[in-house]
Amino acid sequence: MAEDPRDWEIETRAVRGGLMRTEHGEISEALFLTQSFAYDTAQSADERFAGNAPGFIYQRFGNPTTQMFEDRLALLEGAEQCKATASGMAAVQLSLMGLLRAGDHLVAGRALFGSCRWIVSEWLPRFGVETTYVDATDLEAWKNAVRPNTKVFLVESPANPLLEVTAIGAVAEIAHAAGAKLVVDNVFATPLFQKPLALGADIVVYSATKHIDGQGRVLGGAILGAAELMTEAYKDMHRHCGPALSPFNAWVLLKGLETLDLRVRKQTDNAGKVADAIAAHPKARRTLYPGRADHPQAAIIANQMTGGGNVVAFDLGDRAAAWRFLDALQIVDISNNLGDAKSMATHPCTTTHRSMPEAERLEIGLTEGWVRMSVGLEGPGDLVRDVSRALDAA
Numbered sequence: 218m219a220e221d222p223r224d225w226e227i228e229t230r231a232v233r234g235g236l237m238r239t240e241h242g243e244i245s246e247a248l249f250l251t252q253s254f255a256y257d258t259a260q261s262a263d264e265r266f267a268g269n270a271p272g273f274i275y276q277r278f279g280n281p282t283t284q285m286f287e288d289r290l291a292l293l294e295g296a297e298q299c300k301a302t303a304s305g306m307a308a309v310q311l312s313l314m315g316l317l318r319a320g321d322h323l324v325a326g327r328a329l330f331g332s333c334r335w336i337v338s339e340w341l342p343r344f345g346v347e348t349t350y351v352d353a354t355d356l357e358a359w360k361n362a363v364r365p366n367t368k369v370f371l372v373e374s375p376a377n378p379l380l381e382v383t384a385i386g387a388v389a390e391i392a393h394a395a396g397a398k399l400v401v402d403n404v405f406a407t408p409l410f411q412k413p414l415a416l417g418a419d420i421v422v423y424s425a426t427k428h429i430d431g432q433g434r435v436l437g438g439a440i441l442g443a444a445e446l447m448t449e450a451y452k453d454m455h456r457h458c459g460p461a462l463s464p465f466n467a468w469v470l471l472k473g474l475e476t477l478d479l480r481v482r483k484q485t486d487n488a489g490k491v492a493d494a495i496a497a498h499p500k501a502r503r504t505l506y507p508g509r510a511d512h513p514q515a516a517i518i519a520n521q522m523t524g525g526g527n528v529v530a531f532d533l534g535d536r537a538a539a540w541r542f543l544d545a546l547q548i549v550d551i552s553n554n555l556g557d558a559k560s561m562a563t564h565p566c567t568t569t570h571r572s573m574p575e576a577e578r579l580e581i582g583l584t585e586g587w588v589r590m591s592v593g594l595e596g597p598g599d600l601v602r603d604v605s606r607a608l609d610a611a
């Protein structure tokens with residue numbers, strides 16, 4: 218019997234999933250840097266455009282390299298379908314716009330990546346979509362926010378930057394009882410450590426820029442879900458609005474997926490060691506890491522995540538201390554990306570979350586002393602030494 222890639226172990230899916238070889242039998246996936254495709258006859262063009270014959274038409278609609286990336290990521294996620302986008306933000310925007318119409322209502326967890334918050338607060342209202350923000354850990358708040366026209370729930374879990382974790386299954390139940398769809402931004406958990414679709418979510422989005430590339434090279438994003446919903450909500454929008462991922466970036470991301478498991482597990486190992494060193498240091502008032510037993514949502518994490526991920530957040534009291542910490546780092550970079558091979562740390566209040574009004578920052582507990590660190594692939598001894606020395610200096 219032929220192997221079904223869906224039955225493969227995750228490492229095998231990451232290396233071989235979606236592979237489409239040409240007649241040359243290349244080992245590394247082919248990069249199809251082509252915008253258009255030729256048809257043998259006028260009739261075959263007609264059939265392809267009508268959707269009655271398989272085959273590619275135009276890069277904005279699809280491309281073999283991009284499709285390999287989509288198929289591989291769908292296999293990793295356990296999703297029926299994946300649509301790749303040019304960035305994570307294109308994925309977030311498309312995921313919402315495809316499910317919402319003027320007059321609809323969205324309920325969103327209030328701790329969101331800065332640009333996601335901008336889309337919800339500034340962009341969607343232009344199209345007549347209203348939003349209620351909730352404390353994503355408070356199930357009653359989700360229930361109470363529901364209106365007759367609520368169509369979508371949006372949550373990021375673990376959330377940026379303070380790693381708040383939401384009970385995805387329970388929120389999915391509330392969404393479905395209200396006739397709404399649940400969209401989960403799963404960037405921090407990665408496809409390895411949390412399966413939102415299996416927990417009840419309808420749509421998962423990724424910034425592939427983060428762990429999936431993981432080596433600081435390209436932007437990319439993805440939307441995943443059941444084929445029927447994906448087709449209904451996104452197929453035409455993806456074709457006509459133009460958020461397609463470039464095949465070159467898809468190729469880079471395909472190679473990224475091959476080592477995702479290795480990299481993220483090593484990063485997570487390192488993050489656990491770094492988080493423990495930070496938590497034990499007197500300068501850290503509070504340390505938040507989903508892999509530690511003292512995380513406020515540790516019980517939920519035990520239920521729905523199989524790893525803590527590579528991001529740690531810690532409070533050094535005030536901005537001056539946070540900046541002294543950052544400036545004293547010798548190995549870890551001061552930078553705002555995450556999921557990279559290189560460790561990096563940032564001061565969210567003055568970087569990633571600076572456009573968030575102070576009152577809203579305080580609502581999610583983000584005060585000036587917080588630092589967010591993305592732990593990379595360096596030696597754990599070097600990282601712990603660098604971070605401990607910088608904490609001494611804070």
Ligand SMILES: *Cc1c(COP(=O)(O)O)cnc(C)c1O
Binds near residue numbers: 305404405
């Ligand atoms: C980075 C990020 C995004 C946006 O992704 P880009 O690829 O930078 O557009 C969205 N959500 C989360 C949680 C992120 O960390």
